[in-house]
Amino acid sequence: xxxxxxxxxxxxxxxxxxxxxxxxxxxxxxxxxxxxxxxxxxxxxxxxxxxxxxxxxxxxxxxxxxxxxxxxxxxxxxxxxxxxxxxxxxxxxxxxxxxxxxxxxxxxxxxxxxxxxxxxxxxxxxxxxxxxxxxxxxxxxxxxxxxxxxxxxxxxxxxxxxxxxxxxxxxxxxxxxxxxxxxxxxxxxxxxxxxxxxxxxxxxxxxxxxxxxxxxxxxxxxxxxxxxxxxxxxxxxxxxxxxxxxxxxxxxxxxxxxxxxxxxxxxxxxxxxxxxxxxxxxxxxxxxxxxx
Numbered sequence: 001x002x003x004x005x006x007x008x009x010x011x012x013x014x015x016x017x018x019x020x021x022x023x024x025x026x027x028x029x030x031x032x033x034x035x036x037x038x039x040x041x042x043x044x045x046x047x048x049x050x051x052x053x054x055x056x057x058x059x060x061x062x063x064x065x066x067x068x069x070x071x072x073x074x075x076x077x078x079x080x081x082x083x084x085x086x087x088x089x090x091x092x093x094x095x096x097x098x099x100x101x102x103x104x105x106x107x108x109x110x111x112x113x114x115x116x117x118x119x120x121x122x123x124x125x126x127x128x129x130x131x132x133x134x135x136x137x138x139x140x141x142x143x144x145x146x147x148x149x150x151x152x153x154x155x156x157x158x159x160x161x162x163x164x165x166x167x168x169x170x171x172x173x174x175x176x177x178x179x180x181x182x183x184x185x186x187x188x189x190x191x192x193x194x195x196x197x198x199x200x201x202x203x204x205x206x207x208x209x210x211x212x213x214x215x216x217x218x219x220x221x222x223x224x225x226x227x228x229x230x231x232x233x234x235x236x237x238x239x240x241x242x243x244x245x246x247x248x249x250x251x252x253x254x255x256x257x258x259x260x261x262x263x264x265x266x267x268x269x270x271x272x273x274x275x276x277x278x279x280x281x282x283x284x285x286x287x288x289x290x291x292x
Contacts, residue, residue: 046282060101
């Protein structure tokens, strides 16, 4: 399956005419949005993420460092593809799988906090490389009291954590929450791009009524609200809670891995709806194929 992913990725590189990291370093007008085969790229990202989680679990069980290296290849790919989402998703899943396998102690928590600090610094560095540090500060508009000596990653994390909630509140204040009784906005990310383009306006990347287009996400609950108001939010919340509890109660290998996918999606509802994001939730399909 890893070789299969490599073959698909080579085709995507040829189709796209290069790699996002090369475009970034060379100053090309192309961005990571221009990379990949339509309708295939999301499933390919789900495949490599599922492979990483399974490899990490095997490393925990058997202690073979080769599998740890296999699992960390996803981090390298995240930098090559200049996409922080896939890095964040997989690191969270690693942490969840690790603590389900080995309950945390004091030393483990200190190590986790240290790793988190390093991750915040890398997150800021990658964001500065992709957007530009000065440009981001201009968009974030920190007050004069903000200490300039702090690493940029802290400001990145703060803005990404706060602005989605403000955008959701703004959407609730403006929108009637009555666009689609069939949950069209909520379900759309699950559809391959070829089909999605037939039903929704894919040129609009903002989620809800955003305050600033520079920060264009509004938590996982904005689409259910836009579709069916508070009833949509209630139905969406009940649905994800049902599947999470069901996976938590089972202790077999497949359920542990599926729970790691679902729980990281739950954590990241503050930003986006990964429960209905094809590159993320398709991991469950791949995990079931691996462990059939």
